[in-house]
Amino acid sequence: MNGLKLPAELRDRILAFRDGRMEPVPARHAATVVVLRDHAEHGLQAFMLRRVRSMAFAPGAYVFPGGGVDPRDGETALAWAGPSPAEWGAAFNADEKLARELVCAAVRETFEESLVLLAGPTDASVVDDTRGDGWEADRRALLDRSQSFAAFLDRRGLVLRSDLLRPWAHWVTPLIEPKRYDTRFFVAAMPPGQRARDVSTEADQVAWVRPAEAAEKARRGEWFMLPPTLATLAELAEFETVADVLAAPREIRVLEPTAEIVDGEAYLVLPEDVAQHYPGG
Template identity: 60%
Template sequence: MTRETGLRARAVLAGEISPAPVRDAATVVLLRPARAGVEVYMLRRATSMDFAAGAYVFPGGSVDPRDADQSVAWAGPAPETWGRVFGADAATARGLVCAAVRETFEESGVLLAGPSPDTVVADTTGDDWEADREALIERRLSLAEFLNKRGLVLRADLLRPWAHWITPDVEHKRFDTRFFVAAMPPGQRTRDVGGEADEVAWLSPDGALRQARDGEIRLLLPTVRTLTELSVFADVPSVLACDREIVTIQPRAAEVEGEMWLVMPDGHDGVS
């Protein structure tokens, strides 16, 4: 925990300031086969960002109110089904799934959508795709408008639920984030799209964790937990077939011998 966050944590715990409001968000762990297991797509957030600056993260971000637009053509589990999995109402669940698809496209160029309920776009690298991607980022175009213009169906069936994390009360920006996993669609490829990230990489879960232990990269607690969970899988199909029980995790701040730590609710180690 940084000195600034530690000071804020003490103030929140003392009741001197109120916790920041929580925003719904979605994160997608993109997977591809590797010689030994799987690799995940990660972005290093630019050091100029005011949240998780310099950390390696998965694609994701806040839900746009327009993400819940019911005009989106939809294939796969209904929003009500996602809501039961994530403990949310149908409108919130629709927004989370749509945000997952939108943010993945914005931050990696990968689009989990296709011309029909059983197909997926094969290539998203042209100038016209890039123009639409930038329009989505700048909120000049909603996901529904983007998909409808191109006659595309959102492929909710390509996503799998993985986790649910809520940012600790002591952080200055807070998110109620649902984690998804998804395999790279055949034919598509990720690309360094810039913006909030200044570097991208495909990393094995073990490799990313090792780099973090060696001080080469910075990882947030939910990212460490997710990478640790993924490290035991032999291949991408095994990850997608995993039947996950989604339990909400919200680390809390605690002072131990004069130092502030984030402590996991289930007794796992925290991070200072």
């Protein structure tokens, strides 16, 4: 069985769902971005954050920048370069409106959590530095939702660069979870000249780390990660450079672990190609 043993207290919750006594919480659409760079000494590295332990969802987990879609992420008055929302929708099996929201959420959340901005003054350029009080004020205005992402880009005269992103995966939180997300994973190269922020309001540690090293830390229990994060790192560990990752063909399918009772105990059952990344998998 491709499963991870769950705490005993979840057994009753699984039975309640199985017997129809509980209904699943709707999954909120979300986007996450694996920002990558080529390091002269360490090779391919990914940017990761450790969520603060006060977070309601996955406290203390190492994650990639990302978060839920904001209703205003679908605003169409926004300069856009690269694949269209329709093309992104085809990649992620989403309608055009949702695809636009997902791409905007991916770029917005990455900026909010890391100051990495996948946008530029033209459709062939990218912002080369996002440090300074003005950028920090913009980041905070996006965080508290006093400014929409479209308004932020328009005021600064910037074009969203959807061509700097690539689709990578699609994960849905298991039905038994009290907070659920329907998340599309993207990959992107760190823009030249930009520097990732040290911490965010949702993270207490950050790290540039080789995917294989991060995955091994998770397997040894040194870093807590959710299955989608570990699976993504394990996949990325097979590549040598950012260019290799961005050029890799991807067939996106929905991955949704299930919670089951096996021999009287609670397990999270993973897709077979994901379970192989865990000890004993």
